[in-house]
Amino acid sequence: MKTKIGAAIILVLSFVNAGASNIKSLINNDNSEKDSIIVTFGDKTRLIIYAENRKELEKMMKYDLNTLLKDLKIKLDSTETDTTFLKEEVEGNAYLKNKDDKDEKDYVRIGLRGIHIKDGDTRVTIDSKGVEVNEQGTTDSTYRRTGKRFYRSNRNSSPRKGFNIAVGLNTYGTNETTVGYNKSDYDLKPFGSRFISLGYIASTTLARGENARFHLDFGVDFSWYNLMFDGNNTISKNDDRVEFPLVTDDAGKEVDMKKSKLVVPYVNLSFMPTISFPHSFISYLSAGVYGGYRIGSYTKLRREGSKDKDHVRKNFYLEELRYGLAAEIGIRNFPDLFVNYDLNNLYLANRGPSVRMLSFGVRLF
Numbered sequence: 001m002k003t004k005i006g007a008a009i010i011l012v013l014s015f016v017n018a019g020a021s022n023i024k025s026l027i028n029n030d031n032s033e034k035d036s037i038i039v040t041f042g043d044k045t046r047l048i049i050y051a052e053n054r055k056e057l058e059k060m061m062k063y064d065l066n067t068l069l070k071d072l073k074i075k076l077d078s079t080e081t082d083t084t085f086l087k088e089e090v091e092g093n094a095y096l097k098n099k100d101d102k103d104e105k106d107y108v109r110i111g112l113r114g115i116h117i118k119d120g121d122t123r124v125t126i127d128s129k130g131v132e133v134n135e136q137g138t139t140d141s142t143y144r145r146t147g148k149r150f151y152r153s154n155r156n157s158s159p160r161k162g163f164n165i166a167v168g169l170n171t172y173g174t175n176e177t178t179v180g181y182n183k184s185d186y187d188l189k190p191f192g193s194r195f196i197s198l199g200y201i202a203s204t205t206l207a208r209g210e211n212a213r214f215h216l217d218f219g220v221d222f223s224w225y226n227l228m229f230d231g232n233n234t235i236s237k238n239d240d241r242v243e244f245p246l247v248t249d250d251a252g253k254e255v256d257m258k259k260s261k262l263v264v265p266y267v268n269l270s271f272m273p274t275i276s277f278p279h280s281f282i283s284y285l286s287a288g289v290y291g292g293y294r295i296g297s298y299t300k301l302r303r304e305g306s307k308d309k310d311h312v313r314k315n316f317y318l319e320e321l322r323y324g325l326a327a328e329i330g331i332r333n334f335p336d337l338f339v340n341y342d343l344n345n346l347y348l349a350n351r352g353p354s355v356r357m358l359s360f361g362v363r364l365f
Contacts, residue, residue: 158203158215158274159284159330160363166197166338168361170225173341176354185233185244186353192228192261195340195359197221203274212277217286219270225357228261234299235262237314242352247301256304263300264346266322268292276330283330290340291323317351319344328363335362 038048109117117124170193175183199221207214229235232254233244247255272288298313324342331337339360346355 157205158201158213158217159276160201160215160217160219160272160274160286160328160336161203162201163365164197164199164201164219164221164363165365166195166361166363168195168338168359169193170195170227171358172355173358174354174356178353180241181244181353183353184231186235186355187230189228189230192226192230192259194226194228195223195361196226197223197268199223199268201270201272211279212275215274215276217270217272217274217288219268219272219290221268221270223266223268223292225264225266225359226261227264228259232257232260234260234301235316237316241350242316242347247303257301258304258306259300259302259309261300262297262316264297264318265295266292267295268322270326272326272328274328281332283332283336284328285330286326286328288326289323290326291321294318294320294322317348318346319348322357335364337361338363 038046040046169190171188171190177183199219201217201219203215203217205213205215229244232246234247234257236243236245247257247260249255268290269292270288270290272286274284274286276284296313297316297318298311299316301310301312302308321344322342323344324340326338326340328336328338337360340358342357344356345352346357347353
């Protein structure tokens with residue numbers, strides 16, 4: 001009897017390719033829902049495939065039936081008893097043609113790379129890039145991140161919409177020669193002069209297209225100019241103007257400074273027309289204007305080898321208002337880039353050097 005069963009398996013192996021073709025034909029040619037397929041080989045051999053619906057039957061095309069039946073034959077040959085019935089639990093995922101199609105069980109995984117959830121045919125990934133929902137092979141990108149929270153936004157809204165944190169560097173966009181000032185006295189350290197901005201952007205969409213959309217973005221933010229002087233100079237204010245003297249001790253000797261900087265905070269409003277590209281490597285381009293009001297200013301001094309910090313709070317003849325031009329470019333899967341250029345001078349006319357500020361860096365959220 002065992003010999004007969006073995007012969008039947010060999011017969012199935014010899015016709016499995018033809019059987020697989022018949023299965024594909026049956027699935028493709030019949031649009032009605034089915035729950036099983038029976039393939040007949042001669043009078044006594046049948047291959048029965050049962051599934052709950054047509055969608056489940058289509059999954060059979062992902063498996064290598066030749067390898068499956070060959071392994072069953074090996075197991076049958078190794079059976080010592082003479083039997084007409086062989087019951088075998090087989091892990092089907094081991095016979096997938098493409099291992100990426102593995103039909104995993106539902107799971108929830110939490111790790112350093114984010115949260116991954118599988119529920120049937122739906123997969124959800126939550127990581128630093130946002131929330132991605134993949135259902136039956138199609139990705140829904142309507143979920144995105146804004147700051148530290150996630151929300152489901154209209155896929156037509158601006159990529160800049162929501163809470164924003166930007167960090168970068170400050171430098172002089174223009175530094176004109178000014179009578180009574182030596183440029184080297186107020187030069188800035190390139191990597192010590194940092195720009196920070198915290199704000200929120202609201203947006204309205206004016207035009208929607210398949211490959212591009214046009215938005216008007218309105219923002220409010222708090223920003224800080226940290227102007228780190230390159231040397232042992234600081235800034236001081238007299239009755240007529242500001243000066244940049246060396247820091248000295250009581251004996252008049254120059255003191256080496258670990259930190260000497262001017263901090264200028266602002267509250268700002270911005271208006272930025274934006275064009276977004278849903279399917280492009282460049283996610284958006286934005287350009288517009290901004291204006292801000294100074295809400296204070298102070299110096300921070302720290303001597304080399306000391307942890308003590310000295311603060312002097314004055315207006316240092318700084319302009320009350322700032323205004324300028326801004327531009328941003330969004331790069332998919334990379335921090336967005338920004339640049340701001342002030343159109344007005346940092347100091348009042350004839351009260352300080354003629355300089356305008358330039359800030360550039362990355363927008364983290």
